[in-house]
Amino acid sequence: MTDIPAFSSRHHNRIAALHGDVTEWRRDLHAYPETGFEEVRTAGIVAEKLRAFGVDEVLTGIATTGVVGIVRGRSEGPMIGLRADMDALPMQEVGDVPYKSTVPGKMHACGHDGHTAMLLGTAKLLAESRDFAGSVALIFQPAEEGGGGGRVMVEEGLFEKANCETVWGLHNWPDLPLGTFCPLAGPTMAGIDYFDIAVLGQGTHAGMPHDGVDTVLAAAHLVTAIQSVPGRNVSPHKTATIGVSMFRGSDAYVVMPDEAVIGGSVRYFEPGVRDLAEARIRSLATGIAEGFGCEAVIDYRKNYPPAINPPAEAEFAAGVAESLVGADKVFREHDPCMAGEDFSFMLNERPGNYIWMGTAAPDHASGKLHYPDYNFNDASIPLGIGYWLALVDTLLPVNRYDVT
Known part of the structure; x- marks a missing residue:
C-alpha cells in the first residue's frame, strides 16, 4: 500500500x-x-x-x-x-x-x-x-x-x-x-443538463434513398452544428461544453430508419449560458430537421445546477x-x-x-x-x-x- x-x-x-x-x-x-x-x-x-x-x-x-x-x-x-x-x-x-x-x-x-x-x-x-x-x-x-x-x-x-x-x-x-x-x-463543478433529439422522417431501403427521407443524414448534420454553440454563440469569456455522446439509427446495413436519435449534455456555470445553449439547440434541431424534410422532437432536461x-x-x-x-x-x-x-x-x-x-x-x-x-x-x-x-x-x- x-x-x-x-x-x-x-x-x-x-x-x-x-x-x-x-x-x-x-x-x-x-x-x-x-x-x-x-x-x-x-x-x-x-x-x-x-x-x-x-x-x-x-x-x-x-x-x-x-x-x-x-x-x-x-x-x-x-x-x-x-x-x-x-x-x-x-x-x-x-x-x-x-x-x-x-x-x-x-x-x-x-x-x-x-x-x-x-x-x-x-x-x-x-x-x-x-x-x-x-x-x-x-x-x-x-x-x-x-x-x-x-x-x-x-x-x-x-x-x-x-x-x-x-x-x-x-x-x-x-x-x-x-x-x-x-x-x-x-x-x-459545472451545472449539467441532458437532451435527447429524435429526428423523424420516412424510412426506406438504403439502395433507394430517394424513396424516403434520410433521418441519419439530418441527425449527423445536427451533431456537427451543435458544436457551433459553445464556439460561436457563447462568449469566449464564459464557459460551456456541449457533448453529443449518443447516436442511434438503424440496426441494419440496408435500412434507412424512420427515426434517428442523438443525445448528450450541456455543461455550464452561469444560468444565462444554460438558457442560451438550450435556445440554440432547439433552434438548430428544428431548422436542420426541417431543411432535410424531417421533424425534430426535443427533450431537454434541466438536471444539476x-x-x-x-x-x-x-x-x-x-x-x-x-x-x-x-x-x-x-x-x-x-x-x-x-x-x-x-x-x-x-x-x-x-x-x-x-x-x-x-x-x-x-x-x-x-x-x-x-x-x-x-x-x-x-x-x-x-x-x-x-x-x-x-x-x-x-x-x-x-x-x-x-x-x-
Whole structure:
C-alpha cells in the first residue's frame, strides 16, 4: 500500500488505528456496488454501523436509500453536515484487484465507496469522543451519478430533519497528488443538463434513398452544428461544453430508419449560458430537421445546477486543510471541473464547501474517475477522516460557549 503522507491532527493515533478497518469496509462496499436509489445493502451497512457506533439518531429512507446519522457533542451548539455519496456506476470493472466488483455491469468507478467508508470512520471517532460543542449530521446520499439524490434529499426535508448551519462535501481527486487538497472559491463543478433529439422522417431501403427521407443524414448534420454553440454563440469569456455522446439509427446495413436519435449534455456555470445553449439547440434541431424534410422532437432536461463554493467557506476550508497538511499542500487556484455534482442542491440551501482531496501516488495506479480501471487509493483514507474531524474541531470547539 502507498505510504500515508504526514499530516497534523490531534486525532492522528486514533485515525491510524482505525485505518485498517475503514479500508476493509471500503473494499467490501467496492465488491458489492449498487447504483442510484438501489443502495439497499450499502444503506443497511451504513445504518447498522452507525447504530453500533452509538450515534444518537439514525434516520433512514430519505430519498429511498439515504441515511443520516446525528452525533451530539458534549455541550450545546449548532449543527453542521458532512456529506458522502454512496452510489456506483453502471460500468463493467476491468481491473483485477482482490475486491473487484462481484456485480456484472456495476462498479465503484468514482470512489464513492471510499467516501462512504471515510465518513463511517469519522462517525465512529466522533461518537467515541464527542469532543465538540453542538451536533454533526453525517449525510450518506444516494444517487449522485445522474439520479439527483441530493435534490431528492433536500426535497424530502433533509435540512428540516437535520438543521445544519453549514454543509461540507469531499471528493477524491486522482489528478492531484496524495496529501493535497483543493478547496476552490466560486465555480467548482459545472451545472449539467441532458437532451435527447429524435429526428423523424420516412424510412426506406438504403439502395433507394430517394424513396424516403434520410433521418441519419439530418441527425449527423445536427451533431456537427451543435458544436457551433459553445464556439460561436457563447462568449469566449464564459464557459460551456456541449457533448453529443449518443447516436442511434438503424440496426441494419440496408435500412434507412424512420427515426434517428442523438443525445448528450450541456455543461455550464452561469444560468444565462444554460438558457442560451438550450435556445440554440432547439433552434438548430428544428431548422436542420426541417431543411432535410424531417421533424425534430426535443427533450431537454434541466438536471444539476452548478456547484458554486461560497468564498468565505472556501477560505475557511482552505485554512482547515492547511492545518492538516500545510499551506504548500493546499491549492486555492485550479481550473473548475465540467463534470456535474448534485452536492450543488445542498450548497443552494446551506453555505459550505466542496473540496477535492488528492489521491495520486507514484506507486498507486488510480486511473481516471469514471473509467473501468479506476482504483481508489486507500492511503488517502486517514487524510479524509482527518479533514472531516478538523472541520468539526474548528467549527464546533468545546469551549465556544464558555463564559469567562
